[in-house]
Amino acid sequence: MAEGNIVSTENMDIEEKLRIEKNTRKWVKHFIDNVEGRTYEEVLDKMTPDSYFVLLGNTPVSGKFSKEECFTKMAPQYERYLVRPTIKFSHIMVDGDMALLRAVGQGGKARYGSYSQPYYGYWFRAVEEGYAEIIEWNDPIEMATKMYGAAVVPPEDDRDVWTMAGA
Numbered sequence: 001m002a003e004g005n006i007v008s009t010e011n012m013d014i015e016e017k018l019r020i021e022k023n024t025r026k027w028v029k030h031f032i033d034n035v036e037g038r039t040y041e042e043v044l045d046k047m048t049p050d051s052y053f054v055l056l057g058n059t060p061v062s063g064k065f066s067k068e069e070c071f072t073k074m075a076p077q078y079e080r081y082l083v084r085p086t087i088k089f090s091h092i093m094v095d096g097d098m099a100l101l102r103a104v105g106q107g108g109k110a111r112y113g114s115y116s117q118p119y120y121g122y123w124f125r126a127v128e129e130g131y132a133e134i135i136e137w138n139d140p141i142e143m144a145t146k147m148y149g150a151a152v153v154p155p156e157d158d159r160d161v162w163t164m165a166g167a
Helices: 014-036 040-045 067-080 140-148
Strands: 047-055 063-066 081-083 086-095 098-110 113-127 130-137
Touching: 014 040, 014 086, 014 098, 014 113, 014 130, 040 047, 040 067, 047 067, 063 067, 067 081, 067 140, 098 140, 113 140
Parallel strands: 047 130
Antiparallel strands: 047 063, 081 098, 086 098, 098 113, 113 130
16 A cells, blocks of 8 residues: 555645545546446556555455556456446445445356356545555455356365364
8 A cells, every 4th residue: 555645634624625525536437437337447547657456355366456467467367257247336435535435246257157246345545647546345256266167165074164264
């Protein structure tokens, strides 16, 4: 994370706060228009040179990607979709240069089955020229399972899973 670059609006003049939030809302609209339009590359293209995109989890599709890596490592994985999911946004919160968006994804089809995500979340930080940070929450195991065919399954014996994990 670009530590220290988050803009605090707590003690800010109202006009300056409104200017920053207007800019953030411009990038919210751009984000929603392109994600719902399945033109994700347009979002990635508006990342600043030193920004990054995080897809949470510990799967083949998860990671922290620089702008360049979004195009060379992350985006090529999405070619595993036969049909990209339709993503619809339902809730938006903006505070200063930050936005939190809630969405649902459905109707996707990947190499190893149908794909849907009932709970998507996106957080980003906007600057004048685009996105400084983007973090995506979803179920990366569902995504990886449908893209790569490996499933996470419970153990075959009937012992408590948490006990087996040493918890």
